[in-house]
Amino acid sequence: MTEADTGDAFLPAADELDAVRSALIEWYEADHREYPWRETDDAYPILVSEIMSQQTQLDRVVDAWGDFLDRWPTVEALADAPRSDVVSFWSGHSLGYNNRAKYLHEAATQIVEEYDGQFPDTPEELQELMGVGPYTANAVASFAFNNGDAVVDTNVKRVLYRAFDVPDDDTEFERVASDLMPAGDSRVWNNAIMELGGVACEKTPSCDAAGCPWRRWCHAYETGDFTAPDVPTQPSFEGSRRQFRGRVIETLGEYDDLPLSELGPRIRVDYGGDTGREWLEGLVSDLADDGLVVVNDGDDEPHVSLKQ
Incomplete structure (x- = not known):
């Protein structure tokens, strides 16, 4: 395989790309972890899930997410709430980094006051909200509006590094992820590739047990070299x-x-x-x-x- 064959030295040949894409989407749609925010395209609960999930394990987020939406079921309800109540909820549910609660409350106020309660629907516009960085903006645009770019998180980097031998370089990860994602399918695609990194291509991979759909194209599976980019160690919380x-x-x-x-x-x-x-x-x-x-x-x- 050469760059001339595909337009990208790190992806399968052009005549294989559709098969690569279809294999992942079919694998995801056949069976995936069921998180409640995956069952909605409402931007508000999706934003709450994305803010809560920052540096917090997804399984720990589920109960907090449900309790949060029971208490503040709409963006208007959240904007009307005293900030102290939101921060106390965050701390009481051990979500950490209480600034995230403050920013979420401020973002809700922005949406109500500046956008008449209607969420912006592009990554660029969503980044105008308080506390919403490029990754979160893109995730909300993808999962709520199917209007995002390729998501690149730690899991996705690990997948691209192993499967297609992409070098440990953020620019390359972004470029290859973008080239790989089928146009107009950011919702299912970003969920699928993150799921692949979360259940099959973890730090210790479970390629066969998880039925990884990319085994036939995967560089690591072929060579047996499952190294991956270094992942920053989360500092100890106890006593911090x-x-x-x-x-x-x-x-x-x-x-x-x-x-x-x-x-x-x-x-x-x-x-x-x-x-x-x-x-x-x-x-x-x-x-x-x-x-x-x-x-x-x-x-x-x-x-x-x-x-x-």
Whole structure:
């Protein structure tokens, strides 16, 4: 196979591309993991699922997603909610990175106030929403409107690297993913290729057990070399600053207002010394800078509350 044969050195020959595409879509449609957000094309629940799924395992998102939509079933309901309620929900469901809750609330407000409640439907327009980056915008455009580009996440990179020997280079991954996706099929295609990376082409592949539809074309399956690009290691959550930020939010969800001297012992049993008042002031200051809490001067010391 040469680049002249296909127009792309990393894809099968042109006369094989339709078979490659059909094999993946048929495999996906025959059997795939059933997540509730895959059963809708409503942009609002899809956006909620995408924001929740950032750095969070999908199986952990399912219950939180359902509870969130029970509480705020429409984008208008979310926009009308106090931000503090949304942030408290996020922390209470251990979704992490509470800024995502703030941005989701702000995006809902934008949609209601700037778009009359109608979601923009292109990746470029969706990126105008608060907290919606290129990946999330493209995912929502794909799954809600079938109007997206090829999604390239860690799973997709692993698939392309192994199956078609694409080098570990973001530009190449984007280009090959785009060339591979059939025009006008971003909804099913992006779901399918991410599913392939999630259940068959994992870090430890299960090609035969999962019935990988690309075995006949796969470079790794042919050579037995299943190396893949390095995946960044998620820093430990236990004892992290991120964990204590979440505890502050969760605690303030139970108490309308707390002085620092009462907040500290409630978020860590070893409060004091290097993890005492100065440490807590820095933690609270960061949360205030992120628009999640408010610090007010009390009679004797600062008091903290969730931002409404």
